Amino acid sequence: MTSFSADWSRRKFLRGALATGALVLPGTGVLAGCATSGGGQEQTQGAKSEKNPLGVPEDQPVEIYIFNGGFGDEYATAVHEPMFKKAYPKAEIKHKAEVDIKGALQSRFVAGNPPDFVNDSGDGQIPLGQLVSDKQLYNLSDLYDAPSWDNPNKKVRDTLVPGAVAAGTFGAKPYVMNMALTVYGTWYNKTLFDSKGWKPPTTWAEMTSLCAEIKGAGIAPWTYQGIHARYMVWPLLTMAAKLAGPEILVDIDNLKEGAWSHEAIKESANALRGLRTSGYILEGTEGMDHIQSQGQWVNGKAAFIPCGSWLENEEKDVTPKSGFEFAVMPEPLLSKDAKMPVETIYAAAGEPYVVPAQAKNPRAGLEYMRIMLSKEGAKGFTEKVSSLTVVQGAADGVQLPKGLASAKKMLDDAGDNVVSWMWPAWYGTMWNPGINAVIGDLMTARKTVDEFCAAADAEAKKVRDDDSITKYKREK
The missing domain is CATH 3.40.190.10 (Periplasmic binding protein-like II)
Incomplete structure (x- = not known):
């Protein structure tokens, strides 16, 4: 049995989020060799550099599955995938939108042939706890410890509202990236x-x-x-x-x-x-x-x-x-x-994204998440789906629709009472x-x-x- 102490303090979460405005919602020397995860996962070929800190293989395809529910998939096709393609023009993006993620992918997880990135959400979600206990998910520590997309001197984890990483942590390791900051x-x-x-x-x-x-x-x-x-x-x-x-x-x-x-x-x-x-x-x-x-x-x-x-x-x-x-x-x-x-x-980081442990190109999956957690990626997400995100300051200057503005005000009024x-x-x-x-x-x-x-x-x-x-x- 694994024991987990969740660092999900409502005071810490909201104080940090409100303080940063997140709720509006050295040379370039190449390090040849393999990029490996601190979680002891299989090596994935790819050269690290300042522009490619996760060692993404630049000419290998990446397979992306998006839950086609309330958020649709335009935020992926119009924002994040073009950003990835610009950074890695030789990489083919294989995109698929599905309403029933479990129906589409559970057999592929079992067969050891999952995609590289999955938006595991909706009524057809494959239970996250099950995936973790079955060792089917990639440890995201390398993502959170990598330099952020916007500031190489700042880790990805330090660009997020407090509690965002913990919301996807099982045991001592993060396995799920939650993008949306949802107010209920x-x-x-x-x-x-x-x-x-x-x-x-x-x-x-x-x-x-x-x-x-x-x-x-x-x-x-x-x-x-x-x-x-x-x-x-x-x-x-x-x-x-x-x-x-x-x-x-x-x-x-x-x-x-x-x-x-x-x-x-x-x-x-x-x-x-x-x-x-x-x-x-x-x-x-x-x-x-x-x-x-x-x-x-x-x-x-x-x-x-x-x-x-x-x-x-x-x-x-x-x-x-x-x-x-x-x-x-x-x-x-x-x-x-x-x-x-x-x-x-009630407010929480939600809308889960995962990289399967047996993905063919998991480093690309991590990089896709790093792109999503950039200010440009998060701002585009907010503009396309009318949701706040866990990225600090990403919605600055975004004209929020009436409902989201109402939710943001409710969150402001709550203060520490979340x-x-x-x-x-x-x-x-x-x-x-x-x-x-x-x-x-x-x-x-x-x-x-x-x-x-x-x-x-x-x-x-x-x-x-x-x-x-x-x-x-x-x-x-």
Whole structure:
């Protein structure tokens, strides 16, 4: 069993990010020979130089797989791949966009013939914890210790917001590069709210009162991503942490027995289940996927929806041209005696990218990541997908769309009051299908609150008792 102390302090993370503005979101002598990873990985032929510090073979092809989801793949084809091609004109880029990464690549991982770079994301994600424990991922230490693309006197790791490297660390080594700095909250149409005189609620009592008024106006107060009900875990855990403090999230990460049955979890679950029993959820929501439910929301069929800050970009093609302005609010307080303020939010480095351990050209995969983590690469990412990034100062001067500006303001207002958790990355099957099914039953009222908590604890127990699963530990 591996033990891991996660350096994921919300104070350190946000203080560093805000201070650097990241939230707006010697000669050239050639060193001949092989470039090797500090992680003891197989050698890859390539000469190191000042311009090529990772020893990328300049004439070998690089195979890139991008998850074709909310971010699409234009940021790769229009920004990062042209940057790579300019630096390595003899290297052929083999690009592929896939909706189902697991379906497309799991057999190739097993066969020892994976691509050189993978955006392992979406519902078809190959569980990251599984890939790490199966020794299928390349140690990214060389990437983070390499000179940054913009400043050869500064390591890549020192150009990122604090906590960014730790978010992809399993055991003592980083295996996942998380590019997006995602802010989570409850989204609403500011234009609609302003026209009706509705104000974002700060307490759950205000929320239920407003829901009654919204329903009276002929609009469903809430929807969520239906068959992907795990989206509701974000407000559930955030509201619970506000009520009882962030320590309860550490207990969940550490698979502590009974962690999901904490009274704060029960109170949060009761509030969310009450949306269903009060008739405040859009009819048919439970059978919709994220595309359908979010489409209903942008078309005015529902007032609130939970999501991360990728929502605006994901819905850009179906959002009405007028009468709609994306805005996001923090989850309301369950009690005025809550230990954390209403401004508290969930934010985390996300959108994972990996280099397979058995890739034919892994050094090119590392270099592609170094390009992504340049200011030019990160700025292009923000412009193409409407997301903040983990690169300090990369969004300076970028005109943020309304929704992302709203998310950035919410993050500013939170200050040090940011919470996060690691268990979905560490234990992918606990996240999906595990908790996804359990909270789906809660949101349809098929389970009581106590039954939900017991079922969630049972999912944690499955992982805790399975000796084949590597366990990780988060310190308080």
